[in-house]
Amino acid sequence: MGPNHRDRSRRRRAVVVVLLVTAVGVGTVLVRQGSAASRDDPPPSARAPTPAPSAPSTAPSAAPAGVGQPAPSTVAPQRPESVRLPDGISMPVDVVATGDDGVLDLPSDIDRAGWWDGGSRIGEPYGAIVVAAHVDSVTAGVGPFAELLSTRRGDTIRVAGSGATQQFEVTSVRLKPRASLSEGASIFSVRGPLRLVLITCAGPFDADGGGYRDNLIVQASPVGQPRPRDG
C-alpha cells in the first residue's frame, strides 16, 4: 500500500465524517423545528385571524363572557378505553364497527377488546355499552375474555374511559346460538337503562369452518354513577 492510497482513503474518510456531521446537524435542526412547531404553533385552524378592519375600537375594553361549564356531578360521555374483568385483568378497548356483512369487526389480537360504535358510552343514562373480544386464536391461544366462562352473577366489571370509570355488577350470564344472536336483539338496543354487555364465543366447536356454536353474553348493571378517573 503506497502513501497515495493511504491519503486517498484518509481523505475519503474525512469526507464521510463531514457528510455525517452535516447530516446529523441538519437532522437535528429539522427535528427541533418540527417539535418547536408542534409545541408552540397552534394548527392553522386554531390561529386567530388578524382583526377585521371593521372591528370596533371599543373592543378591548369589553369583559369576557362566561364560558358554560359541564356540571361537576356528571362526566362527559366517553367511550370505554379499557375493561377490567372480574379476575382483575384489564384489557385495552378499541373502537369497532359492524361490517356490511353484519359481523362486528373485532380486533384480531385476543388481548384487545372492541367497543361497538353504535352503542352507548360511559356517562350516558340509557342503552347498551357493548364490548366484545375473541376468546381464543390458533396462534395466540386462550385470551383474557375466557374469564367470562367462569363469571357469575354479582361479579364486578369496571370500564374506564379517558376521564372516568364506571363499575358494573353482573346480572346475567348466558349462552345463545351465534346464528340467532340478533333475534330479540335487546342486547344491542340504545333504549332501556344503561347496561354493559360483554360478548365472546363459547360452546361446541366445529373445526370444519363453523367455529364456535354459541355466543357467551354477560350483562351487567351500573353500580352508582361514573367517577372521575383517579378521583
Next chain:
Amino acid sequence: MIPAPATTRSAARLLPALLAAVAVTSLALPTASAAAPTSEVYVVQGVPNAEVAVTVDGKEVESAVASKTVLGPVDLPSGEHTITFSSADWTVTKSFEASSPSIDVVLHWPADPSNEPETTVFTNDISPVAQGKGRLTVAHTAVVPPADVRVDGEVVFANIANGEFVTADVPADTYPVDIVPTGGSSPLLGPVDLAVKAGALTRVFAIGQPQAGSMDAVVQVVSSSEGGSDAPTSVAAGSAGLVAPGRDIAEPGTQRPVAAIGGLAAVLLGAVAVVLLDGRRRRSTR
C-alpha cells in the same frame, strides 16, 4: 332590574310555549377547509319580558329581539369578537371567543339577583351521534339554585348550577321532563314533553325566575349527523376451539390455563349446567 312578575304559567301552558320556541336550524356540515376557519354563532335571548338589540363587532344583527328567540347562525371568523345586548334598562357588552364550529352565546340572568344580565358561551357538540339517538344538552341559565333534571320523575342529570350544562346521547323519543331544585320534588319548570330528534343536537336552556313566574325553557335544535354502525347480526369471537367442551386447553401456548380450565368445566356441562353451577356457587359462598 329583574323583570316584574308575569302571570304564573301552569305546566299545561308551558308545553305550547316550549314547542313554539323550538327553533329548528339546519347547519351545513363543517367544511374541511382549514384556510378560513369560521364559527356558526347562535345568539340566544334568555331574558324574559325584555326586547333587546343585538350588535356583533359593532354591527347590528337585529334591533328588537324578543325573549326566547334564537338568532343565527351568524358566520364569524375564528377568534375574538364583541357582542352587545341593549334593552331600555341596561347595555351588556362582552367579548367572546369563537373557537369551535358551532357555539351559542346566551344572554340570561345570573343565579343571584343582579342589575343586569350576564352572557355565557356554550360549545355545541355537533359530532355524529349513534343511529337512533339524539344528543341532548340542558343548560342552567335561570335565577334558581342548582337543579336536577328528571325524566318521568326520575333524576337523570343531578345538581346543575347556573352557567353549567349536562349532555348525553339518548334514544330519539319524546320525554316528559321537569326541572326540580337539587334533591327536591316540586318542579321549578315542567313537566313538559321534550322531543329529542335523531341525528341532531337538542339544546334546552332553563331561563327566568320562579318568584317572578317567568321560568321557561328555550329549545334549540341544531342538525348534526348520524354516525356509528348498525347493530351486528354476528359476533365471531373465537377461532381455535380451545375453550370448547372436550379440549385440553391447558396445553403449552395457552395463556391463562387456570381460568381456562374453569371455563372448560362450565362449557362442558352446557348452558343448563352454567345455571346450576351458578346456584351451587352462590349457596357455597353463603
